[in-house]
Amino acid sequence: MNQNRDFYAGLVATVFFAVILFVLIPIYVKVPSFIPGFAPPPDMWPRVVAVIGLVMGVLALVLAFPKMREASRDRVEGFGNRILGNKTHLMRFAGILIVFAAFVYGMPLIGFVPATVLLLGVLFIMTGNFERKFWMIGLAVIFPVLLYLLFTEVTHTPFPKGKLLSANISHLTTLI
Amino acid sequence: MWNELLYAFQEVATLPNFLAMFAGIWGGVIIGAIPGMTGTMAVTLALPFTFYLSPVTSILLLVALYKGSTYGGSISAILIKTPGTASAACTVLDGYPLARAGKGGKALNMALISSCIGDFISNISLFFLAIPLATFALRVGPPEFFMLMAFSLTIVASISGRSLVLGIISACLGLLLATVGEDMYGSFRFALSEDMKSGLGMVPVLIGLFALPELIKMIVFRPEDNAAAMKLGDNRLTLAEFRGSIKSICRGSIIGVILGAIPGIGPSTAAFFSYSEARRTSKNGDKFGEGEIEGIAASESANNGACGATMIPLLALGVPGDVITGVMLGAFMIHGLTPGPLLFQNNLGDVYALFIGILFSSVFLFVAGKATAGAFTKISRIPQTLLLPCILILCVYGIYSIGASPFDVTVLLVMGVVGFAMMLLNIPAAPFLIAFILGPMFEDNMRRSLAISRGDLGVFFQSWISWGFFALTVLFVILTIRREWKKWRDKRDATNASAS
Numbered sequence: 001m002n003q004n005r006d007f008y009a010g011l012v013a014t015v016f017f018a019v020i021l022f023v024l025i026p027i028y029v030k031v032p033s034f035i036p037g038f039a040p041p042p043d044m045w046p047r048v049v050a051v052i053g054l055v056m057g058v059l060a061l062v063l064a065f066p067k068m069r070e071a072s073r074d075r076v077e078g079f080g081n082r083i084l085g086n087k088t089h090l091m092r093f094a095g096i097l098i099v100f101a102a103f104v105y106g107m108p109l110i111g112f113v114p115a116t117v118l119l120l121g122v123l124f125i126m127t128g129n130f131e132r133k134f135w136m137i138g139l140a141v142i143f144p145v146l147l148y149l150l151f152t153e154v155t156h157t158p159f160p161k162g163k164l165l166s167a168n169i170s171h172l173t174t175l176i
Numbered sequence: 177m178w179n180e181l182l183y184a185f186q187e188v189a190t191l192p193n194f195l196a197m198f199a200g201i202w203g204g205v206i207i208g209a210i211p212g213m214t215g216t217m218a219v220t221l222a223l224p225f226t227f228y229l230s231p232v233t234s235i236l237l238l239v240a241l242y243k244g245s246t247y248g249g250s251i252s253a254i255l256i257k258t259p260g261t262a263s264a265a266c267t268v269l270d271g272y273p274l275a276r277a278g279k280g281g282k283a284l285n286m287a288l289i290s291s292c293i294g295d296f297i298s299n300i301s302l303f304f305l306a307i308p309l310a311t312f313a314l315r316v317g318p319p320e321f322f323m324l325m326a327f328s329l330t331i332v333a334s335i336s337g338r339s340l341v342l343g344i345i346s347a348c349l350g351l352l353l354a355t356v357g358e359d360m361y362g363s364f365r366f367a368l369s370e371d372m373k374s375g376l377g378m379v380p381v382l383i384g385l386f387a388l389p390e391l392i393k394m395i396v397f398r399p400e401d402n403a404a405a406m407k408l409g410d411n412r413l414t415l416a417e418f419r420g421s422i423k424s425i426c427r428g429s430i431i432g433v434i435l436g437a438i439p440g441i442g443p444s445t446a447a448f449f450s451y452s453e454a455r456r457t458s459k460n461g462d463k464f465g466e467g468e469i470e471g472i473a474a475s476e477s478a479n480n481g482a483c484g485a486t487m488i489p490l491l492a493l494g495v496p497g498d499v500i501t502g503v504m505l506g507a508f509m510i511h512g513l514t515p516g517p518l519l520f521q522n523n524l525g526d527v528y529a530l531f532i533g534i535l536f537s538s539v540f541l542f543v544a545g546k547a548t549a550g551a552f553t554k555i556s557r558i559p560q561t562l563l564l565p566c567i568l569i570l571c572v573y574g575i576y577s578i579g580a581s582p583f584d585v586t587v588l589l590v591m592g593v594v595g596f597a598m599m600l601l602n603i604p605a606a607p608f609l610i611a612f613i614l615g616p617m618f619e620d621n622m623r624r625s626l627a628i629s630r631g632d633l634g635v636f637f638q639s640w641i642s643w644g645f646f647a648l649t650v651l652f653v654i655l656t657i658r659r660e661w662k663k664w665r666d667k668r669d670a671t672n673a674s675a676s
Contacts, residue, residue, distance in 0.1 A: 005600070005601055005602045006339070006342070006602065008601055009342055009345070009601035009602060009603055010341075012597075012601060013345045013603075016349075017348070020352060024366060028364075028365065028366045028367065028368060029363075029365045029366065030363050030364070031363070032361055032362070032363050034361075035361060038626075038627070038630040038631040039623070039626070039627050039631075040622070040623045040626050040627070040631075042359040042360075042361060042363050042365055043365075044623075045351075045355060045619045045622070045623070046352060046355050046365060046366075049348050049351045049352050049355075050348070050352065052344065052348055053344075053345055053348035053349070053352070056341050056344045056345045056348065057345060059341050060339075060341045060342060060345065063341065089396050089397065092395055092396045093392070093396050093596075095395075096392055096395055096396070096593075097593065100589040100592075100593070103589070104582070104585065104586050104589065107582060107585075108582065112576070116569050116572060116573070119568075119569065119572075120565055120566070120568075120569050123391070123395070123565035123568065124561070124562075124565055126395045127394065127395055127398070127561040127564075127565065128395075128398050128561075129398075129559070129561040132559070132561075132562060135562055136562070139562065139566060143566055143569060144569055144573075147569065147570065147573045148573070151573050151576075151577050154228075157576065157577040157580060158580055159576065159580075160582070
C-alpha cells in the first residue's frame with residue numbers, strides 16, 4: 001500500500017510540476033520589459049521551485065519502483081483494480097466535490113444562510129450515521145442560524161442574501 | 177529593563193487578556209480532548225476571531241489554545257485510549273492501563289501536573305533564550321536569511337514525514353502557491369482569475385489544509401464511532417508518586433525545551449524521546465506500558481515543554497518551528513508585527529507582555545485542568561459525525577467574515593480537498609504550510625541578495641553565518657538520506673531473511 005502511495009505521489013508531483021513549468025508559467029507569469037538584466041525576473045523563482053519539484057517527483061517515482069517490485073512478489077495490484085476496489089470511496093469523494101461545488105455556485109443564488117443549512121444537512125447525511133437523526137436535523141437548521149446571528153452582531157459581516165431570494169422578496173414588496 | 181517589564185506586566189494584567197487566556201486554555205483542552213481534533217485545528221479556527229483583538233491579546237489566546245490542546249490530548253488518551261493529539265500518543269501506553277485499573281483520575285492528575293511544570297520551565301527558557309538569539313540575528317542580512325530559511329525548510333521537510341523527497345515536494349507546492357498574486361515589480365503571477373490577482377489568503381489556506389481533510393476522510397472512509405470513556409476512579413496522587421516521577425518530569429521538560437527550540441521537531445518527537453529516556457533510566461522501566469505513572473509524567477512534561485520552546489525560533493528569528501507557530505506567525509503579521517530580531521528592537525514592550533502572559537497561562541492551565549477534568553470526559557464522547565460537519569460550517573462563516581469574500585470560501589474548500597489528497601498520498605502537510613508562509617520572505621531575500629550582487633551567486637557564501645547555515649543544511653540532508661538508506665536496507669534484509 002505505502003509503496004503504491006509513493007509511486008502515485010511521485011506521479012502526481014511529476015505531472016503537476018511539469019504542467020506548472022511548461023504550461024502555466026509561460027502563460028500566466030509575464031516578465032515586464034523594464035526589469036534590468038541583472039535583477040531576477042518574476043518567473044525565476046516559480047521556475048526554480050517547479051524544477052526542484054519536478055526533479056523530486058521523478059526521484060519519488062524512481063525510488064518507488066524497487067519497493068513496488070518487492071511488494072508485487074506477494075500481490076500484484078494494478079491501477080484499474082485499485083480504482084474498482086475503492087469504488088464506494090471514490091463515489092463518496094466525488095459526492096463531496098459535487099456538494100462543495102454546488103455550495104460555491106449556489107450560495108450567491110440562494111443566499112449564505114440557506115446554502116450553509118443545506119450544506120450541513122447534506123454533510124450529515126453523507127456521514128452515514130443516522131443514530132442521532134433529531135440532533136442532525138436540529139443542528140443543521142439551528143447552528144448556521146446561530147452563527148449568522150453571532151457574526152452579524154459581533155463582526156457586522158454582510159452575508160450575501162442571494163439573488164433569487166432578494167429578487168423574490170423585492171417582487172413581493174412591489175406586489176404589496 | 178525593569179521599567180519595561182513593569183509596563184508589560186500592567187499591559188498583560190487586564191480583564192480582556194485574562195479572559196482570552198482562560199477561554200484559550202479551556203477551548204484548547206476541549207478541542208484537544210476530542211479525538212481527531214488537533215491543536216493546529218484549534219489555533220487555525222480561532223485565527224479569524226483574533227482580528228478583532230489587540231495583538232498581545234490575540235497571541236495570548238492562540239498560545240493558550242496551543243497549551244490547552246496539548247494537555248487536552250492526554251484526557252482522551254487516558255480515558256478512551258485515543259490520543260486527542262499526536263503528542264499524547266505515548267500517554268496512551270500507561271494512561272489507559274491506569275484508567276482500566278480504576279486510577280484514571282490519578283493518571284489525569286499526573287498528566288496535568290507534569291504538563292504544567294513542563295510548560296513553566298519551557299516559558300522560562302523562552303524568556304532567557306529568545307533575546308540572545310534575536311541579538312545574534314540582528315547581524316543577519318538578506319543572504320544569511322535566505323540560507324537560514326533554506327535550512328529551516330530542509331529540517332521541516334525531512335522531519336515531518338516519512339520521506340525527505342515527499343517533504344521537499346510538499347515544500348515546493350507551498351512555495352509555488354505563495355507566488356500567486358502580485359510580484360514585487362507589479363506584474364501578476366498565476367492570476368488565473370480576477371480574485372487571484374491579490375494572492376491567496378493565508379487563513380483560508382491554513383484552515384482548509386488542516387481542518388477540512390479530517391471531515392472529508394470521515395465521510396469517505398466512515399470509521400468506527402468513538403469508544404466508550406472510562407470513569408475517573410481514584411483521583412489522589414500521593415507525594416511518594418510525585419517524588420518518584422520528579423526526575424522524569426525535569427528531564428522531560430528539558431528534552432521538550434531543547435527539541436521544541438529546533439524547527440521542525442515539535443512536541444510529538446519530544447514526548448517519544450522523553451518516554452524512551454525515562455524507560456531506559458527508570459528503576460521501574462520494565463513496568464512502562466503496563467500503567468506506570470512515571471511514563472505519563474515523562475511524555476506529558478516533554479510535549480508541553482516543547483510548546484513554549486517552539487516560540488523561541490519564531491520570535492527570535494521569525495522562523496516557525498512547526499505548523500502551529502506557522503499559524504502564529506500569520507497572526508503576528510496580521511497585526512502588523514513581524515517576528516524576528518527587529519521585533520525585539522521595535523516592539524520590546526509587546527514581547528515582554530507576551531512572555532509574562534505566557535507565564536500566566538501555565539497557572540491558568542493548572543486551574544482549568546483541575547476544575548474541569550470530569551466534565552471533559554463527556555466532551556471526548558461527542559461523536560465526530562456530528563462535530564466535524566459543524567466545524568466546517570464554523571470555518572465557512574469564520575473565513576467569510578474576514579473579507580466578505582466568497583473567493584476565500586472557495587480557497588478553503590479547495591485546500592481541504594488538496595489536504596485530503598496529500599493525506600492519501602502520504603505527502604506531509606507541515607512543509608507545505610511552513611513553505612507557504614515563509615515563501616514570500618524566502619523569495620524576497622533571494623531576489624534582494626541577487627539584486628545587491630548584480631546576479632552573482634557568490635553573495636550567498638560571503639559570511640561565516642551563511643556558510644554555517646549552508647553546512648548545517650548539507651549535513652542535515654546527508655543525515656536524512658543516510659537514515660532513509662539504513663531503514664530501506666534493514667527492511668530489505670528482513671524481507672530476504674523471511675523469504676529464505
